[in-house]
Amino acid sequence: MSNSCVISLRCADKKCGKEYEKKDLYVCEYCFGPLEVNYDYKKIKNDLTIEKILNREKTLWRYKELLPLDSEPTVGLNSGFTPLIKADNLAKILEVDELYIKNDGVSFPTLSFKDRVVSVALSKAKELGFDTVGCASTGNLANSVAAQATAANLKSFIFIPSDLEESKIIGTSIYGSEVIAVNGAYDDVNRLCTEVLGSKKWGFVNINLRTYYSEGSKTVGYEIIEQLGWKAPKNIVVCMASGSLLTKIYKSVKEFEDLGFIEPNDTKIFGAQASGCSPISTAVKNKWDTFKPVKPNTIAKSLAIGNPADGINAINLLNSINSYSEDVSDEEIVSAMKLLAETEGIFTETAGGVTLASAKKLIEAGRIPRNESIVLVITGNGLKTQDPLVNNITKPYIIEPKIEDFNKIFD
Numbered sequence: 001m002s003n004s005c006v007i008s009l010r011c012a013d014k015k016c017g018k019e020y021e022k023k024d025l026y027v028c029e030y031c032f033g034p035l036e037v038n039y040d041y042k043k044i045k046n047d048l049t050i051e052k053i054l055n056r057e058k059t060l061w062r063y064k065e066l067l068p069l070d071s072e073p074t075v076g077l078n079s080g081f082t083p084l085i086k087a088d089n090l091a092k093i094l095e096v097d098e099l100y101i102k103n104d105g106v107s108f109p110t111l112s113f114k115d116r117v118v119s120v121a122l123s124k125a126k127e128l129g130f131d132t133v134g135c136a137s138t139g140n141l142a143n144s145v146a147a148q149a150t151a152a153n154l155k156s157f158i159f160i161p162s163d164l165e166e167s168k169i170i171g172t173s174i175y176g177s178e179v180i181a182v183n184g185a186y187d188d189v190n191r192l193c194t195e196v197l198g199s200k201k202w203g204f205v206n207i208n209l210r211t212y213y214s215e216g217s218k219t220v221g222y223e224i225i226e227q228l229g230w231k232a233p234k235n236i237v238v239c240m241a242s243g244s245l246l247t248k249i250y251k252s253v254k255e256f257e258d259l260g261f262i263e264p265n266d267t268k269i270f271g272a273q274a275s276g277c278s279p280i281s282t283a284v285k286n287k288w289d290t291f292k293p294v295k296p297n298t299i300a301k302s303l304a305i306g307n308p309a310d311g312i313n314a315i316n317l318l319n320s321i322n323s324y325s326e327d328v329s330d331e332e333i334v335s336a337m338k339l340l341a342e343t344e345g346i347f348t349e350t351a352g353g354v355t356l357a358s359a360k361k362l363i364e365a366g367r368i369p370r371n372e373s374i375v376l377v378i379t380g381n382g383l384k385t386q387d388p389l390v391n392n393i394t395k396p397y398i399i400e401p402k403i404e405d406f407n408k409i410f411d
């Protein structure tokens with residue numbers, strides 16, 4: 001099926017607006033602004049209905065008219081549609097009326113929301129004729145690109161910081177990808193990948209395919225709305241690394257509103273970062289127009305991007321809707337990870353701890369009203385980031401196989 005709902009690529013800078021062909025482009029050659037996908041929303045409104053969506057498979061591709069492919073998807077056909085959980089136990093602790101967890105920590109195939117964006121990026125890579133793909137990653141993206149490239153018969157080169165959690169390195173290497181560990185932070189890795197791209201005809205999902213890749217994040221928002229009975233929540237809290245996930249979820253809410261799938265709403269979206277890497281949150285708190293790059297120092301390695309590619313877009317969005325962003329310490333992150341596990345039985349990675357701990361601060365400060373609906377977006381699974389918990393959880397009792405030894409503990 002040809003998807004003529006995608007017209008072109010277009011410079012996101014409204015003063016420029018230069019249009020480009022649907023190729024592996026990501027930066028405007030005139031103003032160096034980022035490119036975005038230009039959709040034919042009039043056609044989408046005529047072609048796509050709620051009934052049509054409901055009759056499709058429960059994957060991210062049920063919203064395919066709003067995704068940037070020109071033909072049927074070929075990668076990640078089982079990804080998406082993760083559970084939205086009503087978190088009543090946690091709501092009592094936070095003293096709020098209506099709380100939900102969007103749990104992408106159980107995403108297929110690699111237990112993080114990156115499965116969504118990679119499904120879109122690699123489907124587009126195959127459309128464009130690439131046989132080799134790559135990425136710069138803080139872990140989750142590496143896992144997903146490696147897994148899905150293998151399944152799609154694509155060669156892959158994965159670049160990561162050398163100090164990543166061992167579980168994430170194993171979770172990438174197992175798929176047979178070429179894994180390159182770089183001595184440096186994510187921003188150093190990303191710069192190297194950009195240089196590599198200068199001499200290789202590869203599809204780097206978060207560089208030359210980024211325009212398409214980032215659109216996959218919108219499906220988180222689509223699913224939340226559908227799972228709430230076709231209504232948008234009042235408040236959404238999202239962790240930020242590059243800042244793209246936050247801006248795309250908000251875009252999804254506005255798209256569904258413009259298409260008439262939901263009533264006009266005043267949904268607010270809030271950012272969350274680790275204090276050891278919080279360039280976007282710091283800028284928002286100080287009312288800066290831009291951010292200052294930082295050197296990451298946090299246990300939340302999946303969010304450790306000191307020079308975020310979509311940072312200015314995230315800042316502009318939060319300012320335009322009079323919203324806010326919080327940041328939290330490593331101790332608060334671990335505490336929130338334990339709280340989510342102990343109340344809702346959800347084991348999140350450190351990024352999820354950032355989301356919950358930041359939401360707690362936002363609620364306590366009155367920025368998120370306690371009587372409004374709240375959705376926390378959990379982006380990854382805790383099995384990937386166990387190291388921070390080793391010395392922060394109760395150790396098991398060790399006893400002899402004797403009833404009297406058990407009774408001593410029980411009593």
